[in-house]
Amino acid sequence: MRVVVAEDVMLTRVGIVRLLTEAGYDVVGEAEDLAGLMRCVMSTRPDVVVVDIRMPPSHTDEGIVAAQRVRAEHDDIGVLVLSQYVEPAYAMRVIEDHPERVGYLLKDRVFDVAILVDALRRIADGECVIDPMIVARLVGRRRRTDPLAVLTGREREVLGLLAEGLSNVAIASRLFVTERTVEAHSKQIFQKLGILGDPASNRRVLAVLAYLRSSTA
């Protein structure tokens, strides 16, 4: 798989490149800022771009902007945004416009090769990847009455994996059940929680995240 890495801190960039190379990826380009990344993507046409959320010039959300632009301009190129922020708002922005082939992962996980490889594979397969810590923070928020109490234990498990962006097949293999069972569960979850949207579409991750974020009480 051909990968482009965009990260302005040299130390981290070298680390990621080394990690990817050792894991058998072909790093075809490196960039230090948004403009450089867009040029690199145009010239090398990689399969996936790994981009830091903060890059020059403003060191704010260039990585998110880059993800949105790459996804808008190149339908076949996936993007993994690496971030140091546990901010659901950022994750939702990343998957908002083009909810497939994108991911938002916390930086400290990247150096676990297994997690990085898994995320890149899922993105290449057309899924989206949301860091479990983001989902955990949304699910774990203290509420006066838990809206998820209407769900069974298994349904809560499915909901969590669904929010992380896993496909039905992936959830099924993770939980050792059939794909049909996962489909039934997700339909049930959407119905019980009153989440608008199609539990089978690729926008379901955003719908679930938005639901978890907005539900008060």
Added chain:
Amino acid sequence: MMRVDVTRAQGSAPDLAGVLVPVVAVAVATATLFLVPRSGLEATTYGSGSVNVQLVDGAAGLGLVGVSLLLWLVRPQRRAVRVVAGLAACAWFASTWVGWLGAPPVARSVGMVLEPIVVAAVVHLVLAAPDGRLRTRPTRLVVVGLWAATGVYTIGRALVRDPFLDLYCWSNCEDNVFAVSARPDLARRLDDVWLVATVVVGLALAAFAPVRLGSSSTVARRTLWSILVPGAVFGAALTAYGAVLVLRRPEDPQDAVFSSLYQVRGWAVVGVVCGLGWTLVRAQRARVAVAQLADDLGAAPAPGSLAAALAHGTGDPDLAVVYPLEGGERYVDAAGATVELRRVADGRTATPIVRNGEEIAVVVHESAIVDAEQLRTQIGAAARLAIENERLRAQVLAQLGDLRASRARVVEAGDDERRRLERNLHDGAQQQLLALSYELRLAHAGARAGGDRELTTRLETTETCATEAIADLRDLAHGIYPAVLTESGLGAALWTLADTAQIPVDFDHVPDERFPPPVERTVFVVAADAIRAAALAGGDHVELRVARDGERVTVDVRGAGPGPFLHLADRVGAVGGRLHVDEYVLRAELPCG
């Protein structure tokens, strides 16, 4: 002693022209109205024409007399312009005397000499608008040149003109008692040159008004237009008259074109007179008001009322009273707001009020309406207490304003510093920890492959420590400054706050719009601290509401507990807001203009 004498000598210097000319103008006007017969002069004067012509003729002449007298009353120190107005009146009536068949030859001859003065006098009055002073060098040169030319023409003509031999004579073909030698060709050449000069001066005057109005401030324009517009009409009519005269000589007051042009000139003079009169009446009203105010302000009036009272009394709505701070380094108004005095608009004057050699206030007023000299002398003495009161208050308010601004700057600098720290943590320590964690993983994998079980366990523990350190550092950085607040606004930041709060946070409302950064940061700090306080006090939940109400942003936190929230009050106060705390609700109101 010597000095007193000199001053007195100057003060009572024989002001012959200043007294004589207006008096003579009154006499001439009276004589013209009562002595000159109403009929029989239709062919030699305009003043005996139709009712309309008679009306405008009288109105213009009497108006000029009136302006001369009004100037004497309102602006006694402006002698020149008073004399000019008087001369204009005499010259205006002189044309009737020239054509008065049967009048004494001396009267007709004097009339002939005076008549051309009208042009120079009206030009002078218009150029000296609005307060009787010729402000710029070019206008002074033009006026002096015009007077000189008029003198040369009218005196020269009187010496060489023999009316019998004048081909184009119409109003006076008989008398010239001043003639020394009859030189008809020279007299005609003088007339021709004068005619051309009239056309040029008329054009210049017509062009002067739009140029002057265009380059004036709005305030100055308010006064100027009433004089400059009729002045321009006068100029245009003068040029037209000259042009017609070149084509159709001799002049004939019964001719419709000449009669019309005369009426336009007359009405234009009436317009100039009204404009001057209006300005003078306003100035007189201001004068009385200032004098009266000086009496009224003996008692101590409410602070801030001085400028209002002066503005109302003088009829100058933009009048301002400002006070020097730091020895005149800067000026503030009664509310303590800094005022830029170096750029006083055109048409306005900044008059310092001085007491014991110290400047205690500056009045910024319309130059044409409010008399600077009178302000200086009368206000300074009588309104001392009022000015002193206001000055002290303005000083305190200005210091308060400075303090407030400094407070806001301190808070802002603190926020910026926190933001910088947060970035540095991410870019420095966190990256190093990530690299360390990566090296540890490699070492861990190596140890496991080498079968060193003890090292593997130890590296596993170290790896966990590194991961925890990274997570701690992330939380620390977020606590120092939530980057999401700057990038995504209050909504996202408050949601994250709720996600991580120790107790449930109910959102009632958070607007999507962005506010100025200091406001957003303050709202966030208020919400975060109130939620933390509620959790510490053992509350079971808080309700958070952020709303915009016009120029204000309001944050309500219900369930925050009774406080005290002194640091929050400071923080809210620093951006000019207020914090209310009662046993149910903590409310911060922040201005957001």
